[in-house]
Amino acid sequence: MAHVPHLLVDGPWDWPQIALEEPVIHHLRRVLRRRDGDPVSYTDGRGMTGTGTLSDASLVRTGDEVVHVRGRTLTLAVAPPAAAARARFIVEKAAELGVAQLVWLHTRHAQGRPPNPSKAEQWSRGALEQSRGAWKMDVSGPVGWDLLPPPLLVATPDGEPWRRIESGLGPALTIAVGPEGGFDRQELPDHAGQVSLSTRVLRVETAAVVGAALALLPADLDSSPEMDS
Amino acid sequence: MAHVPHLLVDGPWDWPQIALEEPVIHHLRRVLRRRDGDPVSYTDGRGMTGTGTLSDASLVRTGDEVVHVRGRTLTLAVAPPAAAARARFIVEKAAELGVAQLVWLHTRHAQGRPPNPSKAEQWSRGALEQSRGAWKMDVSGPVGWDLLPPPLLVATPDGEPWRRIESGLGPALTIAVGPEGGFDRQELPDHAGQVSLSTRVLRVETAAVVGAALALLPADLDSSPEMDS
Numbered sequence: 471m472a473h474v475p476h477l478l479v480d481g482p483w484d485w486p487q488i489a490l491e492e493p494v495i496h497h498l499r500r501v502l503r504r505r506d507g508d509p510v511s512y513t514d515g516r517g518m519t520g521t522g523t524l525s526d527a528s529l530v531r532t533g534d535e536v537v538h539v540r541g542r543t544l545t546l547a548v549a550p551p552a553a554a555a556r557a558r559f560i561v562e563k564a565a566e567l568g569v570a571q572l573v574w575l576h577t578r579h580a581q582g583r584p585p586n587p588s589k590a591e592q593w594s595r596g597a598l599e600q601s602r603g604a605w606k607m608d609v610s611g612p613v614g615w616d617l618l619p620p621p622l623l624v625a626t627p628d629g630e631p632w633r634r635i636e637s638g639l640g641p642a643l644t645i646a647v648g649p650e651g652g653f654d655r656q657e658l659p660d661h662a663g664q665v666s667l668s669t670r671v672l673r674v675e676t677a678a679v680v681g682a683a684l685a686l687l688p689a690d691l692d693s694s695p696e697m698d699s
Numbered sequence: 700m701a702h703v704p705h706l707l708v709d710g711p712w713d714w715p716q717i718a719l720e721e722p723v724i725h726h727l728r729r730v731l732r733r734r735d736g737d738p739v740s741y742t743d744g745r746g747m748t749g750t751g752t753l754s755d756a757s758l759v760r761t762g763d764e765v766v767h768v769r770g771r772t773l774t775l776a777v778a779p780p781a782a783a784a785r786a787r788f789i790v791e792k793a794a795e796l797g798v799a800q801l802v803w804l805h806t807r808h809a810q811g812r813p814p815n816p817s818k819a820e821q822w823s824r825g826a827l828e829q830s831r832g833a834w835k836m837d838v839s840g841p842v843g844w845d846l847l848p849p850p851l852l853v854a855t856p857d858g859e860p861w862r863r864i865e866s867g868l869g870p871a872l873t874i875a876v877g878p879e880g881g882f883d884r885q886e887l888p889d890h891a892g893q894v895s896l897s898t899r900v901l902r903v904e905t906a907a908v909v910g911a912a913l914a915l916l917p918a919d920l921d922s923s924p925e926m927d928s
Contacts, residue, residue, distance in 0.1 A: 473880070541898065559788070567909075568899055601899035627924055631917055651702075669770065669917050669925050670797055670830035679905070680796075680912040687913070688860055688898050695856055696898050 474509050474521075475502060476602045476697060477529070478595050481514035487528040488512070495527050511697055515598060515606030519697050538604040538696050540570070542641055544685045547575040547611075547618050548678050549648030550582035556675045557585045558593060563675075565597035565607040567682045568696070573618065574611030575646060578654040584612055602697040615659050618644050622662045624653060625677045629664030632684055645681040648674035703738050703750075704731060705831045705926060706758070707824050710743035716757040717741070724756050740926055744827060744835030748926050767833040767925050769799070771870055773914045776804040776840075776847050777907050778877030779811035785904045786814045787822060792904075794826035794836040796911045797925070802847065803840030804875060807883040813841055831926040844888050847873050851891045853882060854906045858893030861913055874910040877903035 475498060479488050490498075498504045506525050513519045520535035546569045550557050564572050572594075574584040584590070590609040598606050623635075624646045646653075646662070650673070658664075667680045704727060708717050719727075727733045739758050742748045749764035775798045779786050793801050801823075803813040813819070819838040827835050852864075853875045875882075875891070879902070887893075896909045 555784075563905055563908075566899060566901060566905055567897060601901065603899050633916060633918060666917075666924075668796060668912070668915070670795060670832050671924070672795060672830065676792055676795055676908070679792075679908050683897070683909040683912055684916070686897070687862060688895075689862060695895075695900070 474511055475504065476599050477510055477512045478515050478599050478606065479512050479529070481516065481518065483514070483531065487525065487530050488522075489528045492527075498524060511602070513598070513604050513697070515595075515604075517604050519604045540568075540605060540641075541688055542639075542643060542686060543570045544682060545569075545571050545573060545619055545642075545644040546678060546682055547573045547644055547646040549575050549577045549580055549674060550584045550612070551648065551650065551674045552581040554582075554585060556673075557582060558589075560675050560678045561585065561590050561593045561607075561609060562597045563679045564682050565594040566601040566603075567679070568601075568603055568605060568686050569607050569682050570605065571608040571610065573613055574609075575618070575648070576612040576614050577649050578657050579649045579651045581649050581651075602695070604696040615646075615657065618646065618659075620644065620661060622646060622659065623665045624658055624662045625667050625672075625681055626653065626664050627666055627668075627671050629666040631666050635663065635665060636684070639685070643685055645685060647677045647681055650674055703740055704733065705828050706739055706741045707744050707828050707835065708741050708758070710745065710747065712743070712760065716754065716759050717751075718757045721756075727753060740831070742827070742833050742926070744824070744833075746833050748833045769797075769834060769870075770917055771868075771872060771915060772799045773911060774798075774800050774802060774848055774871075774873040775907060775911055776802045776873055776875040778804050778806045778809050778903065779813045779841070780877065780879065780903045781810040783811075783814060785902075786811060787818075789904050789907045790814065790819050790822045790836075790838060791826045792908045793911050794823040795830040795832075796908070797830075797832055797834060797915050798836050798911050799834065800837040800839065802842055803838075804847070804877070805841040805843050806878050807886050808878045808880045810878050810880075831924070833925040844886065847875065847888075849873065849890060851875060851888065852894045853887055853891045854896050854901075854910055855882065855893050856895055856900050858895040860895050864892065864894060865913070868914070872914055874914060876906045876910055879903055
């Protein structure tokens with residue numbers, strides 16, 4: 471069974487055909503060797519997905535579209551790591567796992583600087599397509615603690631075990647992660663909970679991926695994929 | 700509070716002092732600027748940890764040592780990704796999270812080759828020290844399906860949701876992940892269960908990290924860190 475390419479195409483879609491940009495066409499035709507009539511799936515990155523076929527330089531919408539409801543709206547707040555490759559990794563993995571927004575967090579022990587915003591947007595879009603998602607992750611910041619949406623959980627090695635708190639979590643959540651040397655206790659907001667994600671001391675990029683995976687793990691009865699592969 | 704360096708020093712330790720190798724001494728004294736009498740923690744990578752102090756070219760064992768019982772013995776079987784950086788990432792993150800052994804899996808749609816074994820060992824040792832663990836991850840393979848220890852769970856997008864099966868899992872487990880194009884259904888052993896780790900289609904390195912994090916998440920009542928940070 472051939473893999474069906476999944477495309478992020480900004481909406482709104484007003485016509486039965488959606489024009490595709492030149493690099494997308496090039497990728498579909500030259501790299502993936504797709505032809506007119508071959509199936510593609512697509513999303514607006516805002517919850518809607520559909521299936522269609524390739525035709526000339528556009529895709530033809532052939533079926534009903536679906537609006538996917540998020541399981542949980544997760545904000546991931548991350549102190550940028552010093553190594554640029556680790557920052558990119560965080561963007562890609564968070565977007566792949568379905569994080570709603572990634573916010574670079576300004577902390578007292580900050581080490582790195584956030585990556586270029588347009589590059590981060592590009593990594594986020596690529597990860598959405600690759601993971602066949604319906605919701606694009608936004609990347610913003612750096613911001614201070616006061617701009618993080620509550621409720622807020624801060625990942626620390628000596629926080630409450632995830633298992634002990636997970637059942638009390640609601641449909642919206644912010645998890646803060648990093649920096650490499652740990653948060654300064656004094657800087658944490660009074661309302662912040664503290665959570666432990668592992669028996670080990672995790673690097674910032676590992677804590678980010680683990681926190682996102684745990685918070686976005688589908689509940690038993692609501693586990694349909696965003697888009698069939 | 701200064702960070703206490705955590706050292707992997709192969710046992711058995713027969714004397715009150717443990718000699719340290721030259722690169723370790725160099726790192727402690729030149730990079731971390733530690734002096735005689737400064738505290739260090741150490742592990743044999745086989746479950747035992749202790750605390751001591753730096754003295755000349757050795758560490759002095761100053762307290763009782765502790766043998767840590769594993770929460771779960773996890774074997775992670777991974778089809779090597781084509782990109783070497785992703786293979787290294789898998790080794791480092793699996794070791795950091797406390798995977799017992801990483802086994803490169805030979806699959807029909809295999810893309811990459813396993814990294815050099817001595818490099819993988821080095822990454823595993825580094826991740827153990829950095830994450831302050833007590834158990835070193837072994838890396839081996841490539842092997843076929845028949846050499847994986849049961850019970851075996853294969854990560855696939857259309858498997859049973861993790862939440863539905865996690866309560867039935869025992870103290871030893873193998874999770875198989877990858878390759879990029881998916882497993883060939885025909886190659887999966889009859890006894891293998893299939894599990895879904897996300898609502899998204901995950902890359903091999905992401906599935907490896909998520910699978911390890913979920914399987915090694917401490918239960919509510921058994922969540923003490925392997926070594927205090």
